[in-house]
Amino acid sequence: MRRQRFTVSSSLTSLWAAGTLFFLGGCAGPQSVLDPAGPSARAIAWLWWGMFIYASLVLIVIVGLWLHAMRREPAPDRKSTSRHAIRWIVGGGVVLPVVSLGMLLAFGIPIGHRLLPLPLEAGSPLRIEVTGHRWWWEVVYPEARVALRNELHLPAGVPVDIRVTSADVIHSFWLPRLGGKIDAIPGHTNVLRLVADVTGSYPGQCSEFCGAGHARMRLEAKVHSPSDFDVWLRSRQRSPAVPENETASRRLEAP
Template sequence: MLAGTPLGLTGCAGPFSTLHPAGPSAATAAMLWWGMFVLFSLVFVAVCGLWLYAMFRSPSIRDEAQEKHIHRRWIIGGGLVLPLACIVVLLAFGIPAGHSMLPLPPDEGEALEVHVTARQWHWDVHYPDGDISLSNEVHIPAGRPVDVHVTSVDVIHSFWVPRLGGKLDAIPGRTNVLRLQADAPGSYRGQCAEFCGTGHAHMHFTVIAHDPEDFDAWRTEAAGND
C-alpha cells in the first residue's frame, strides 16, 4: 500500500486534476472531496475495527433479553445514528459550499458574461460585450468572476474546466450558467465531460486567464479584428 502511495499522488496534480484547484469554485469542490475522503476513511477504519472485534473477541454467554438489547443497539446505532450523522455533516458543509458556487451577483464589480455553444465536436465562444467570437478558446481576466452561459445545438455535452470549477451540462434548447474564476493568469485545459459521439475525446478547449490590463488589451484587439 505504501509503495503505491506515490503513484496515487500523481493523480492529485495536472491539467485535469480537481485536487489542484486554481479558482474559488474548484477550491470549494476540492475541499468537499477531501472532507468526504477523511469522513469516509474514518467510517472505513471504524467498520474494519468492528469486524476485527467480532472475529477475535472472546465468546460470552447471554440470555435472550440481553441478546435482543444488543441487537437493537447495533441496529439503531449502526443503521440509523451513524448514517444520519454522516448525512448531517455532509449537508452542513455541502449546502454552504454549493451556494458559494452559484452564479450570484459578486460582492464587488460585475461578472464577465461569456456565451459558449457546444456542437459535435467543438465549442463556439461568444462575448456579447464586444461582439467577439472564438472557437475552442475562452479568454478571461484573472481574479474576476466569469459567468459562462452554456448551451448546445445538437446533443448533450458537458462544459468542464477541472482546475477552475465544476462541470455543467450543455443541453439543446436550454441555457445553463456556470460561475468560473481564475486566481492567477495562466492556461487551463477544458474538456467535454459527457459522451457525445465518436469525436468526444477530442472535444477539448482552453481557458486563458490574463492580467486584467492584458485582458482589456486583448478584448480591444479581438473586437477590432472581428
C-alpha cells in the same frame, strides 16, 4: 485459526493502505480538481477533502470493529448477543447514515450556494456565451463581438459568467481547476460563475458522453492579467471573427 485470520486481516489492511497511497498519487495534474486555481474550485476541493477524511475515519472504525469481531471469543449469552446486534444494526444502519448525510448537507449546501451566479456588490461580471457542438465548443464574447473555437480567455481576479447551452445533444462544460461542471442542454441556458486567481492555461473538456467524438471535445482556458486581457480583447476586435469552418466541422463529426 485465530492467528490465520489476523494475518489475513493485516494483509487486507496493508493492501488498502498501499492502494490509497497509490490513488492519491493521481491527485495532481493539469486537470486535477484537488489543485484549484479559483474560489469555486477551492470550495469544491475543500468539500472533497472533508468527505474523504470523514469517509476514511468511518472506514478505519469499521475495519477496526471487524478485526475485533474476528479475534474475540463468542459471547456465551445469546440474549446479550441479540441485544448487542440490534444496537449495532440501529447505530450502523440508521444513526450513522443520518449523521453522515446531515453533515454533508450542512457543509455542502453553503458551499453550493457560494457557487451560484449571485449579484455582485459592485459592478457586473464579464459575460461569455459557450455553445456545445458535436464535438467542439463555440465561445462568444457578445459585448466585444469576438468568437472563438475551443478556446476561452479570462481576466484573473474578475468574476465571469459562462452562459452554457448546446446546439445538438447534451454536453457538460468543465474546467476542473477553475470550477464545477455544468450541463449544456439544447434550448436551455445554464450559468456558471468562475473567478480565476492565477494566470496560466487550464485545460477543460466535455464531461458527459455525447457520441463518438466525445473524447476529442476539449477546450483550453487561458487566464491573463486584467491589463493583458484588455490588450488581447482589443486585438481580437480588430481581427475578423472566427468563421464557421464547415470542413473542420465535418471532420470533427466523423466517427
